Amino acid sequence: MSQESMIEEKNGAGSQHFHRGLLAGLPVAIGYLPIAVAFGVISRTAGVPHLAAVLMSLLVFAGASQFVAVELLAAGAAFPGIVATTFFVNLRHILMSATVSRKLPDLSRSWLAVLAFGITDESFSLLSTDRRSRLSGYYVLGVIILPYLAWVTGSLVGVMLGGQLPEILESSMEIALYAMFLGLIVPEITSSSSRFKIALIALLLSSISYWNPLFDVSEGWRITLSTATAAFLGTVIFSGDDYDE
Numbered sequence: 001m002s003q004e005s006m007i008e009e010k011n012g013a014g015s016q017h018f019h020r021g022l023l024a025g026l027p028v029a030i031g032y033l034p035i036a037v038a039f040g041v042i043s044r045t046a047g048v049p050h051l052a053a054v055l056m057s058l059l060v061f062a063g064a065s066q067f068v069a070v071e072l073l074a075a076g077a078a079f080p081g082i083v084a085t086t087f088f089v090n091l092r093h094i095l096m097s098a099t100v101s102r103k104l105p106d107l108s109r110s111w112l113a114v115l116a117f118g119i120t121d122e123s124f125s126l127l128s129t130d131r132r133s134r135l136s137g138y139y140v141l142g143v144i145i146l147p148y149l150a151w152v153t154g155s156l157v158g159v160m161l162g163g164q165l166p167e168i169l170e171s172s173m174e175i176a177l178y179a180m181f182l183g184l185i186v187p188e189i190t191s192s193s194s195r196f197k198i199a200l201i202a203l204l205l206s207s208i209s210y211w212n213p214l215f216d217v218s219e220g221w222r223i224t225l226s227t228a229t230a231a232f233l234g235t236v237i238f239s240g241d242d243y244d245e
Contacts, residue, residue, distance in 0.1 A: 015138070028123060028143075042067070057156075100128065123144050
């Protein structure tokens with residue numbers, strides 16, 4: 001960390017920033033718990049090894065891509081397709097982390113890497129809408145640590161509960177996957193006509209590849225190719241449109 005940050009820590013300011021970050025991140029952590037439990041249960045139901053499911057939450061910490069990975073594993077998708085699909089799903093995290101890093105000019109690259117790992121859609125929303133032009137690294141750490149612990153704990157609880165809950169309840173938890181994606185995509189496509197059109201293109205391409213017998217590829221590659229093609233067409237066709245609305 002920078003000399004300025006070290007002075008802050010000695011003066012107790014770092015602890016204050018951290019506590020404020022914990023309070024800011026607490027609602028996000030509470031919201032993560034039920035979704036994480038659902039992830040653990042769905043992973044168990046899909047046949048993912050217990051340790052693998054928990055390690056996924058520990059090392060990946062990205063709900064959308066974890067749900068996608070589990071669904072693709074259950075569908076028997078090939079490993080390269082799963083990697084490629086989750087890469088595209090998580091690509092937005094690069095942009096989110098880069099945006100937040102602009103408010104952390106005093107931190108070393110190693111600290112930025114640690115904080116970037118904990119950035120999610122919800123924590124990014126908190127940090128990006130903060131009107132302060134500079135943020136304390138301790139504050140950002142406080143914001144991300146409780147959601148991370150809640151996600152890992154909830155995943156562990158879900159894995160432990162899986163197989164012990166009534167079958168109808170376990171199968172109903174799969175709706176959490178669709179609810180999460182709707183929660184991510186609806187605010188985006190309703191705020192921009194270009195994003196809405198790109199989402200329609202992706203849906204059309206995915207439907208064509210699913211129903212057309214000429215596209216004899218795994219589900220993972222079908223999703224990957226549809227997403228990449230829609231993004232490319234959107235960039236070409238709607239360049240300069242209302243992305244920033």
